[in-house]
Structures are given as structure tokens and as C-alpha cells.
Amino acid sequence: MSIVLLARDLGLSISTVSRALNGYDDVAPATRDRIFQRAREIGYRPNPGARRLKSGKTSLVGVILPSAGDGVRFVDSVASSLLGGVEAELEVGGYSLIATMQTRNDPVRETALYENFIKGGWVDALLIVRTRVNDPRVVFARKAHIPFVTYGRTETTAPYAWVDTDNEQAFFLATERQIEFGHRRIALLNGPLEYYFARLREQGYANALAKHGIALDQLLMRNGDLSEMSGYAMCRSLLSSPSPPTAIVCATDAMAVGALAACRERGIEVGKAVSIVGYGNSSASAFSDPPLTTIDHAVFDNGRHIGQSLLRLLRGEAKPGDIHYLEPVVLVPRNSDGPRIA
Structure with missing residues (x-):
């Protein structure tokens, strides 16, 4: 569906719909929410090529995924669900994920890859996953003044946006x-x-x-x-x-x-x-x-919160230190555990 049809469906002007989707703050919050809700329902997605020409932005969020442990698999089912949740939110806002993976645990090389993302102008924001206690990627992203959200936390006291599970x-x-x-x-x-x-x-x-x-x-x-x-x-x-x-x-x-x-x-x-x-x-x-x-x-929901948080940062709707989601957990009982046999 084009933006013209989306605007007609909502009974709003094309200009209002366009400004809401592009993050302008002169659209009333209730109207913006209605536009995004309807866009999500009908699967509308802005044309990234046209948006890039107009704004100079890539409409991409970069993420570097850790090895699954054996150096062979790209992602496991949990990571797939997480990224699916992120993408579900980003696409409504006209953004997509661009992902790569390193096959070994090397924080120095991983930070260099993020630096390439930024200096090459490949991405508008970053998703940082599997955070370390002292994470050089977080330090680098803050110094680079690029929007980013971490999946997980670190020990730093500096403000940054994070989504984590308990x-x-x-x-x-x-x-x-x-x-x-x-x-x-x-x-x-x-x-x-x-x-x-x-x-x-x-x-x-x-x-x-x-x-x-x-x-x-x-x-x-x-x-x-x-x-x-x-x-x-x-x-x-x-x-x-x-x-x-x-x-x-x-x-x-x-x-x-x-x-x-x-x-x-x-x-x-x-x-x-x-x-x-x-x-x-x-x-x-x-x-x-x-x-x-x-x-x-609820890893898919974690991903959705990450996507929503990235969009808020990209639109300037929130400061990094204001975005913290700690997701609850639920125990799923099956047959692999039970009472101790004396």
C-alpha cells in the first residue's frame, strides 16, 4: 500500500501521515499512534530508497551477532525470535536490520566491525547484543554519538538504552x-x-x-x-x-x-x-x-521493545538514559526435573 492510500484510509492528509512516519514532533501523539497502529495492521512500509534520497539516512540498523558456540551456525532459534521482534517494529518505521556475525569471541575485532558500520555510513543506529561486564562496544558507540540499544546490561554508570530479561x-x-x-x-x-x-x-x-x-x-x-x-x-x-x-x-x-x-x-x-x-x-x-x-x-517481545526503543532514539523522542526495559520471566515446567530420590 502507498502512503497515499494509507492517508486516505485514515482520513488524514498525506503530509500528516508522512511527517508522523518520519518522526516529526509536530504531529499530535494520539494521531501518530493511530497512524503507526494502522500502518502495522495493513503492513505498510515506507519506501527506503525515497527516504534515503530525501534525508541522507540509510534506514538501516546494524547488529553483529555472536557465534552460536560452534563457529558454524549463524543464529539459533532464540536469536531468530529476537531479531524477528526487532524487525517487526523497525519495518513500520521504515527501517531494517543489517546483520553480520563473527565466528570467535573477540571484542576488539567486534568493536572494529561496529566502527566500520559507522565510518562507512552504512547504518543510522546500532543494536548491541550479549553485553559484557565491561563492554568496549558500548563505550565506542557512546563516543560515536550514534543511537544504540543494548540487549543486556553492563556495569557502566553512563546513561545508555537497554532491554534485558530478569x-x-x-x-x-x-x-x-x-x-x-x-x-x-x-x-x-x-x-x-x-x-x-x-x-x-x-x-x-x-x-x-x-x-x-x-x-x-x-x-x-x-x-x-x-x-x-x-x-x-x-x-x-x-x-x-x-x-x-x-x-x-x-x-x-x-x-x-x-x-x-x-x-x-x-x-x-x-x-x-x-x-x-x-x-x-x-x-x-x-x-x-x-x-x-x-x-x-518472551524473546520476541524483547525484540519488539528493542525495535520500539531504537525508533524512539532515531526520532529524538527519548534520551538513552530514559529507555530501560527489564522483561519478566516465567518458569515452564515439563518432565526433565522432579523430586529428589532418597
Whole structure:
């Protein structure tokens, strides 16, 4: 549908619709909301070529995705859902995502790629994912004065826009569930502690143990690359230890699937002899054997909030320090965990 037909459908002038879609602040908020709502309903999308010629903008948001862990896969189902939510919001505002991926964990190279995005004039804004505790990408983007939103947080006190899920609460819930089942030796298979989400998940795990008077055991806390192979290797090592855990809380569903495989290899019945919990409610979690208890964090909605936040920054409707979304989490019980067998 053209902007002419959209304006006619709304009973508004072409100028009003055009100015609303292009972020001008002389359109009443209620009218702007009505225009965007109707545009979303009918799938209207501004012509990016015409917009670029008029404004000198690219109408692109750049994102560099981390390796899925094995250096081969481009994105997993969780990342796909996140990016789908971002794009669903951006396209109504006339923007699109442009994505690439690096195959190894190299923050210096990744920052250089973002610098190429900016200096090459390829993008109008950035999405930064899988944030580190001290993240040079955030420092660089702030200095470059380019709009950006992070998926995740950092330890910096400088103002920036972020969307995150409540990782600390997620792992508090997952761990407390195992304690309520009677488990006391509960392992944590986590991501690298350079990532802020991993610190928060460890904190949630530790808080649940402390609430119930269970001492933290560093031997039960392992860190890996979030992949199936990592979960398999770490679970295999734990099961071979003198005092193996009776419950395992995993930082991703992929790690949990690897842990399931390690248990099957040793003839251990998951859900009875040992409990396993994942995170992410990935497309595979309901179809694993047994179906995986996991944490759902509404990743598509996370993406939509990121897209909305990027548009607000691009239109000058908000300051970076005003945009903070902490998404709630929900535990999804299935058959991979259960009461401790004495």
C-alpha cells in the first residue's frame, strides 16, 4: 500500500501521515499512534530508497551477532525470535536490520566491525547484543554519538538504552524449584563470566541457595560456551565426580540438551535420578527426551521493545538514559526435573 492510500484510509492528509512516519514532533501523539497502529495492521512500509534520497539516512540498523558456540551456525532459534521482534517494529518505521556475525569471541575485532558500520555510513543506529561486564562496544558507540540499544546490561554508570530479561530472577526461580523438590547438590552450568547475564544468573542461583541455608560449592559451578557440546562435557565431568549433583540448572536450553545426552550415556534417568532445567524455551525444548523444564523470557517481545526503543532514539523522542526495559520471566515446567530420590 502507498502512503497515499494509507492517508486516505485514515482520513488524514498525506503530509500528516508522512511527517508522523518520519518522526516529526509536530504531529499530535494520539494521531501518530493511530497512524503507526494502522500502518502495522495493513503492513505498510515506507519506501527506503525515497527516504534515503530525501534525508541522507540509510534506514538501516546494524547488529553483529555472536557465534552460536560452534563457529558454524549463524543464529539459533532464540536469536531468530529476537531479531524477528526487532524487525517487526523497525519495518513500520521504515527501517531494517543489517546483520553480520563473527565466528570467535573477540571484542576488539567486534568493536572494529561496529566502527566500520559507522565510518562507512552504512547504518543510522546500532543494536548491541550479549553485553559484557565491561563492554568496549558500548563505550565506542557512546563516543560515536550514534543511537544504540543494548540487549543486556553492563556495569557502566553512563546513561545508555537497554532491554534485558530478569536473568537473576530466572535462575533464582529455577534453583529454588530444585530446592523445593528436595535437592541440595545443585549444579550451575553457566556462560563465561565476562558476560553480564552470566554474572546475574550466578547471583540468582546463589541467592536461592543462601535463602535456604545451602552453602555455595564452587565445584558445582561450571562455565562454558553455551553450546550443546559444552553442556555435555561439563555434565559428564560432574557426573564422574565423587559427589555428583542431583540437579543441574543450565544457562541455555542447548547446554541442557547436551546435559541430557551425558545422562543418557551413563544410563541415568533424567527427571528422576537427576533433574535438569534449561533457559530460553527454545523450539527444541518441548521435543527433547524428556521434554525440558525451562525458563521462558518472551524473546520476541524483547525484540519488539528493542525495535520500539531504537525508533524512539532515531526520532529524538527519548534520551538513552530514559529507555530501560527489564522483561519478566516465567518458569515452564515439563518432565526433565522432579523430586529428589532418597
